[in-house]
Amino acid sequence: MKAKATLKQIALEFGVSISTVSKALSDSPEISEATKIKIQEYAALKNYKPNSIAKNLKNQRTNTIGVIIPNILNPFFAKVFSGIEKIALEKGYNVITGISNESFNKEQQVMDMLNNGTIDGFIVAIAEETQSLKEYKHFKDIINSGTPIVMFDRVADGINCDKVVVDDFDSAYDATTHLIKLGSKKIALLSTVNNLSVGKLRFEGYKKALTDAKMSIDEGLIVLETAIEDFDVKLQTLISSKKMDAVFALDEHSSTMTMRMALKQGIKIPQELNIIGFADGVWSRRLTPSLSTVSQHAPEIGAKAAELLIHKLNSKDEFYQPQTVVIKTELRKRESTRRL
């Protein structure tokens, strides 16, 4: 464990001043070639790297982004994260990760802990609990303290900051409309995420599509239930009743559980039941039959969020107007859908 090379250590080595070393390493014209060369060579040899903590302190910025994610095990967030990380690396930023675990307290705690100079700005998907409570004061405080926030996917209406969202309403509308065009007369709607902004928007899109197609909204075909156990019971009942010829599932659990229960009942997919769901693309392809999904372009969401934040950090514009960017979704038609 040899001592790390610092300007001071190098200066001592050559009996010159710290500023001489600093200038030599930044290749300043003020320093003689001979001195520069010997110092630069020594620095390279010792693998000198400026201590970024010291630099950060001086510059009053850290080139670090804080990313607050409700649940890293959700592949959607993992993908968004990969998009953030990619852009961050390109722009020379580090990424500090905080997991809120869908908890309001932990979200607040983690963000507060990081908002002390550790990070320059936040990228956040709001925790479920926070969104249920509509408790957004901590976001306002952080923004007021001068730390910018970019929200993605789950956003807070009242907060004036950059946002990156998916067109949840439209994508649900389009998916439902697609099922109608395939000949479905009875489209069930399944959701365990109706407590989230995204879930509500998707539900609205579904209803609008039915209304526009002059189809009635059948409450008996709708299962909105946040508690997984209760949801599964209701879903089992619905599937056994065989009242529907298509399912639109708003989240991964309801999508996959529908497939599993239907296959167990011997219901043929897609011959007897069309299914479109929100789910991870890789795993949807691995199912048999493969699941048609609404692809949300998660990496692009992350990339865009990172770009917005870094742009804001680099601009000195006091009167910057926050914007909301909508990332288009795509309907990925796989084996779980076909003309009835």
Place this chain on the structure above:
Amino acid sequence: MKAKATLKQIALEFGVSISTVSKALSDSPEISEATKIKIQEYAALKNYKPNSIAKNLKNQRTNTIGVIIPNILNPFFAKVFSGIEKIALEKGYNVITGISNESFNKEQQVMDMLNNGTIDGFIVAIAEETQSLKEYKHFKDIINSGTPIVMFDRVADGINCDKVVVDDFDSAYDATTHLIKLGSKKIALLSTVNNLSVGKLRFEGYKKALTDAKMSIDEGLIVLETAIEDFDVKLQTLISSKKMDAVFALDEHSSTMTMRMALKQGIKIPQELNIIGFADGVWSRRLTPSLSTVSQHAPEIGAKAAELLIHKLNSKDEFYQPQTVVIKTELRKRESTRRL
């Protein structure tokens, strides 16, 4: 965007020195009660938080862990990460994430970038390319520079550092043995990860289990192919031949692809074909039939790695002997296996 409260700012406010404020806030007995109270009250009012960058510079430590992961989209790594994050939060550490994308260069670059005071230590799963090249100099350099490393899952034999691994050999041995006990006579071995240390160990465990059971190792039942396209072609051929009654798949792709191709061919699982694979537990349960897997306790791996690193960071023991911790796996028997 009001100015952040600093010691200096508070000192100026009361016309006292910076050190007085510092001591007052740390409730030092050197400061009179009256002074302490007024300063503490003011600090609370102004929501003063010590600038962690400055503290880090002074303390020569950042309470931040650098986690280098080959691919965050792999649920295994995401789960390990969640385990790391949990312990880190408990112990008051932040987590900076770097993704190597399985690339040697990026791994080196990211770690180098962070090893300048930004982080106190690393937790690393080695990139595939790094492991193929057996190029471990950067790890040695970092350790020599005084920054401890804990490796998990994919580890480098030649490097003297803490390691957290799964008993890949044993778990493969046990899984294979389980298939034998279920009555399998012809157990195929599929792997797209034979370029990784973990893949090789699992392969060895499979062979040992067969040998111990006095069964021959049939090269015609073994598909080792890193390129996904080539793998799929070979797998299709193997499955069409129907030469086996069981499959042991060493990674997620080969596990799921086997199920998919077999089901497409009308092969009944598990009646005609038993399958055990390495795969994500959540999604394995969602498959129909659900997939029996080797559960690797990923969060525990991450937690243990974080504990080892933080312990090392907090101990001043110059002669600390690095250890290798083995996390036990568990065979999760689901619908894809049963007595033949």
Place this chain on the structure above:
DNA sequence: TGGAATTTAAAAAAACAACTTTAAATGAAT
């Protein structure tokens, strides 16, 4: 009660590492 000793409170300074700016010094040339 006056002067010294001791306690107490607070201020000053140093350190962390990098970086910047200003001032000074050296050397050569005029």
Place this chain on the structure above:
DNA sequence: ATTCATTTAAAGTTGTTTTTTTAAATTCCA
């Protein structure tokens, strides 16, 4: 000897913590 050009030294900046000094207040004893 003076001027100019080139180097180098010194000092200040960031915010915190820790150590050292200084100043004031109190106690103690003669």
